[in-house]
Amino acid sequence: MIKLLIDAHVFDGKYQGTRTYIQGIYSAMITHKDIEFYFAAQNVSRLKSIFGIAENIHYIRLDATNSIWRLAWEYPRIIKKYKIDYAHFQYICPLIKCCKEIVTIHDLLFLDFPKYFPLSYRIKNRTLFMYSAKRADLLLTVSEYSRKEIKRHFKITEDRIYVTSNCVSMVNDKIGLTDVKAKYGLDKYILTVSRIEPRKNHQMLLKAFLELQLYKLGYKLVIVGAMDLKNKTFSTLYKSMTDEEKESVLIFQASYLDLVALYKQAALFVFPSFAEGFGIPPIEAVAYSCPTLCSNQTAMAEFDFFHECFFSPYDIRELKNKIMYFIQNDVTQICEALQKEIVARYNWKNVGEKLYQLIKDDKK
Template sequence: MQVYINGRFLVQRITGVQRFAREIIKMLDHQLDIKCTILVPSEFQGWDSFQNIKIKKIGKLSGHLWEQLELPLYVKGRPLINLCNTGPVFKRNQIITIHDAAVYASPQGFSKLFRVWYKTMFFFFRLLSRKILTVSEFSKNELVKYLKVNSDKLKTISEGKEHFDKIKEDDSILPKMKLKKNCYILAVSSMNPNKNFQTLVETTQYLKDESFEIVIAGGTDCRVFNRVNLTNENIKHAGYVTDEELKSLYMHAGCFVFPSVYEGFGLPPLEAMSVGCPILVSNVGPMPEVAGEAAVYFNPYDSKDLAQKIKYVMNNDEVKNKLKEAGLKQADKFSWKTVATQLIGHIKQLDL
């Protein structure tokens, strides 16, 4: 069985959806049922070597033009797998992974051009694509609500956490940012307003008498997301960090806070749990699916509630230890190997 994989994600900065794609590809490389070739734009400069998967450069264009014109022209009627929200709009024999319905449910976080283009793509995916995958029951329900996708076409797969197991932490980030172990609260993600980091800013007014700091790791793409005002002397911005630095920040944080008001899945809380970091997550969206009983939940629209929950965790070692143990057990339920197996099952339903 021969399938092609849309490899545009290999020339993009790694965020949650690109991480999702890369980790699945690594697992697909260990199976022999399906022969996979990743098609990439000419700008591709190289990535991990594979045992069984081939990488092939095609075309001369880049970005959406490459994806809409040169990619489908090369693939023609053969099966194509798209893992990162986008793909050729007029192709039928393909699988599209749509990670969330944020452009419908929470459009204020995106530029007008971004919203129009993604809604256009999603409309044609609903009509033409053989199958649509998403990453949580919450996201599935949202896509049914906004896109009116037939339940037979829309299926769920999960996410995993093994990528963190292989990373060696880089503790140099701590002295670089003047951080003390277990004396800071960590938040991680892009500065999309849906991530609701503004609530963290408001929370600091209730934490003035506490000795811990708040650290936000991650960047912002102002071409896509509207600006978020996060100016506050009690918050340290780490910006983009390496995977090794990020693992260290997770491992040595007093707790991890995820105040997002809209997610398709929520990979950062899973990463935090996988290294034993106590987590506090919002009580909306897919968070109960991801964190189960291994988290302290808070109202993401109530900064006072968040502040109280932060104090409860940060000032109670027994609570921290229970959350750590529960988080490790919860994280073990998620595996990229399982996700790859799920994907293979869906691939076999295409015209191969």
């Protein structure tokens, strides 16, 4: 029996892609009864609601709220107490190695696009990420793009880096979804989903929406996401808008069930990001049958099935032309073909099985 510890502290904070990754991969893996899973976080009740109760699933309540204390003291103590064989961390492993380590480096965007990240963040994380990556017994990432960047920046051979991609977690069709018109007052709307920060390029989408005067055609622009890093360009543009224009732009956070409903009922989803280590929202949107336009940069270029749904996040004219085409024409066939491709390619069961086999092979 293998004892596997999962650092799940990300479930205690604001929603981000690493939570989707951990939830997806381990929801698929926990069916393997020859592994005992130890999920660690402060909010244990939340973890139980996600991963359930089973003989091979255990929950450990973390005491530390400080990441340094958690990595320097609490995790080494937990590993020794429970006699853990493998521990899975996102980006950064503990200072002291007490068992075999699985480390997922989702991206190195702060090294590829430094202008979008504070200097202190870049200096600290370059050292910690590289230390963790080189020390890992199993080094994972989520895309071929990130795999190549880890190789380039940290001088690690590609055969040591395994891709366990993000996937789509489909909600059961029997679950009742939110009526977005009743709850949010939405009828026709264009949707985007991500934290509001410069790298995500919300300012380009907002500018395109305003220049096309889509609000005069009855459309609203819906941005689902929290303000993360200050985006001066976006803020300046928003402040310059008229009251009529501001009434057509909604910015809020939503539960995953609400998000699924928003995907399903949107006229169009647009993802204008400059850079991603993967890019979950556009494939989620397509999986839920939403017409989608996606940036063609960095890891998103691997979504080679998007074809005419791609656009350059540096070319607002191209984006405006594609928005108008997609809202004025029937794109049902395009959406159906994309949906089949994505559901087949990005499957958590397959990714979970890959990680399971990597652990079993390493254990031999």
